[in-house]
Amino acid sequence: MREFLNKFKLRKAILPIICLLSLLLNVTHAPTISSIQAERDEAIQSYEVLQEKSTSLENKVGDLESKVDSLNEEKETSDIEMKNLKNKIVELEQYEETYSELEVKYSELESKYSGLEVKASDIETQLAAKTSELESALAEIETLSASASVSAGTSISSAASGGTGSNGSSETSSSATVYIPKTGSKYHSTSTCSNMKNPSQTSEASAISMGYEKCSKCW
Numbered sequence: 491m492r493e494f495l496n497k498f499k500l501r502k503a504i505l506p507i508i509c510l511l512s513l514l515l516n517v518t519h520a521p522t523i524s525s526i527q528a529e530r531d532e533a534i535q536s537y538e539v540l541q542e543k544s545t546s547l548e549n550k551v552g553d554l555e556s557k558v559d560s561l562n563e564e565k566e567t568s569d570i571e572m573k574n575l576k577n578k579i580v581e582l583e584q585y586e587e588t589y590s591e592l593e594v595k596y597s598e599l600e601s602k603y604s605g606l607e608v609k610a611s612d613i614e615t616q617l618a619a620k621t622s623e624l625e626s627a628l629a630e631i632e633t634l635s636a637s638a639s640v641s642a643g644t645s646i647s648s649a650a651s652g653g654t655g656s657n658g659s660s661e662t663s664s665s666a667t668v669y670i671p672k673t674g675s676k677y678h679s680t681s682t683c684s685n686m687k688n689p690s691q692t693s694e695a696s697a698i699s700m701g702y703e704k705c706s707k708c709w
């Protein structure tokens with residue numbers, strides 16, 4: 491009986507300890523409905539917050555994507571501009587080359603022109619010297635011709651005086667027979683002058699009227 495009592499006492503002492511322990515465990519491991527609701531509400535709130543965050547992040551991602559697209563477009567246009575600028579630079583370099591070539595040609599032409607100018611002035615001085623030479627020669631010729639005309643004047647006057655003398659005789663001999671060659675411009679007094687062959691006969695007056703002149707050998 492004592493043993494039983496002792497056992498009972500032990501049980502009595504252990505039970506509340508067990509109950510206390512189980513209560514404590516219940517508090518920590520078995521939540522009440524209100525605590526579960528609170529937890530659920532908290533979870534819902536945090537879920538909502540997270541959802542909001544995710545939607546805002548999605549929006550941000552969309553914004554960033556559109557920005558990337560626009561930046562890519564800008565890059566493409568700037569690439570095209572870069573290409574155009576490079577082409578222009580090449581073109582300008584070519585222009586520069588041709589410009590320098592033209593400059594070289596221009597300087598060459600300038601030197602040639604100055605050379606020609608020197609030659610032209612040389613020719614001018616030569617021409618001036620020759621013209622003065624020619625002028626002096628002309629002056630000489632003039633003085634010579636003047637002295638010649640003086641002597642010619644005397645000969646002309648003597649010829650004129652002689653002409654008047656012979657005119658009378660030619661008038662009397664204009665009906666005389668003369669000989670005209672087949673070729674030639676003179677009329678002759680003899681048929682054998684100047685080795686004529688079969689000359690035709692006519693009067694001196696008609697020979698003169700036909701344009702023939704007196705032969706100086708046979709007259």
Ligand SMILES: [Zn+2]
Nearest residue numbers: 678683705708
């Ligand atoms: Zn003759």
